[in-house]
Amino acid sequence: MLDPETTRQDDLRSGTGPWRAGIDRPAGQPLEADTRCDVAIVGAGITGALLAEHLTAMGLDTVLIDREREGVGSTAASTAMLQWEIDLPLRELAALYGFDRAAEIYRLSAGAVAGLSRLVGELELSCSFSPRHTIYLAAGEIGPRELRDEAELRGRAGLPGEFVEHAALLGSFGFDRKAAIVSPGSAEADPVSLCHGLIAVAARRGARLIRDEAIGFDGAARGAAVSLSGGHVVEAGHVVLATGYVMPEIVRDDLHRIASSWAIATAPQQPGVFWPGPALVWEASEDYCYCRTTAGGRIVFGGEDEDFADPDRREALGMLKTQALLHRLQALIPQARLDVDHAWSGAFGQTEDGLPLIGRVPGHPRLLAAYGYGGNGITFSFLASRLIGSLVRGREEGWFGHFAIDRSRPG
Structure with missing residues (x-):
């Protein structure tokens, strides 16, 4: 059950960013009678939009449910830095799970940005999408030695990037820091336009947009259902929870917290103020x-x-x-x-190990969820759409366990 007091748009963000509405898409409508579909998605932010596009491309009858206008909650608060680098450095993730697993997770994240880039190009979405390098700056207790070690570990994992010392960093980019790692393969976008463009594509393929509040879920073995505040029910083969940083009570996880x-x-x-690229810039400190x-x-x-x-x-x-x-x-x-x-x-959700929570809700085989993205929101949203699409089709892959909602606590 979702608590209505915890799902207000104003609880997810305050103020407004520089993002603009995307291309026209159908407005959500109240449900006038019970309905059925292959997949019901709860949440019409960027995760729900990516899911709706992917599931409709698979030929599935898809319903997208949200009590607010599409993309006005957590998505509108995003800064849309589409990085493959994860909040937890590779060296720290390797200390938790071993090098091979950590390296695979980082490569999956890099593949997600590349996949999103291909998708935006194929669909010709107008969302200010641009490939970008990242500049990972020394800060706090993380200095040249730590960044050099991180760069070497990334190279061992097959990841791109170059360690840059102070003089070269200052001369090439204008940042007066002791060192940095400069890496290709990331991107930026207007998150609201991206969300709206994806929903418009899904709608053209037959996705139905429902404007109502989800107040209850059932994910039993034979089918799933969403109960709406308007009194009607959406029955589905699977229900996907993609409600941003509002985790309903049915999803419990000790790794997750809201910040x-x-x-x-x-x-x-x-002119002349921007650093070359212009790259995405972030600091190595906690x-x-x-x-x-x-x-x-x-x-x-x-x-x-x-x-x-x-x-x-x-x-x-x-x-x-x-x-x-x-x-x-x-x-x-x-x-x-x-x-x-x-x-x-x-608000944003984060986890102890810096990895998202994506997959089946424990105890509810037909209920799937995607939460806990940390600083990699849209990157992990794309990853979630592919992982969940496979689960809906009944396909499992070994890497799904890296992000399982019921995975063991690290350490």
Whole structure:
């Protein structure tokens, strides 16, 4: 059962980012009678959109359910840095699970960004999608030695990237840090436009959009169902829970927790302010900040995360966090214009091992879920769509266990 008090749009984000609505897509409509389908997806954010596109491409009768307009919750709070690098460095993930498993997870993440890039091109989606390098900067206790070791470990795993020392980093990119790892294979996008474009494609293939609140789920062995607040029921072969960072009570996991993050978008910058690429930039410290550019010439800068989920407390800190982000932006890019055009915050789910929770809900064989993306939201959303698509078809692969909801706690 979803608690209506925990699913308000305002609980997921505050403020507005620089993202724009995508191409026209059908508006969700209330359900007027009980219905049936192959797959019912609860949540019409980016994960639900990727699922709807993929499942309809498989020829499945798909229903997409959300109580809000598509893409206005967690998706609108995303900074859409589509990185294959995971919050937990490869060396730390290898310490938890062994090198071979950790390396495979990193390669799967890299493959997800590549797969998303191909999909956007094939569907010709207008979402400001651009391939990007990443610049992983030394920060805090992570200095040149640690970054060199990380780069060598990534090379052993078959991952791209280059260790860059201070002089070369300053000369090539303008960042006055001790060292960095510069890697190809990531990307950026407008997350709302991407979400809307995917939903429009799914709708053209026959996906039905339902505007209602899911209040109950059944994932029994022979079938599944979603109960709606309007009094009707959607029966399905499978139900997929993709409700962003609001995890319903039926999904229980000790690895998962909700935190809060803040972001700003500057006014358009003058020519010559941006670093070459322009690449996605993030710091190697645990309390890291990150930045990217937009097609409109803005700098998006985020971070200052806190380990609480209270939306009122998060909103109350908005001005303080905006000033803190501006201070850190000025320290990193002294030439940047610091006028703020957009400031926003949002909830995000994270796990102890930095990996998402994707797969079957324990005890409910027809109920599937995708949560806990951390800083790799859209990358792991794409991965979730492929993993869940395989499960719906009855296909299992060995790597699915890396992200299982009931996987063992690390350590």
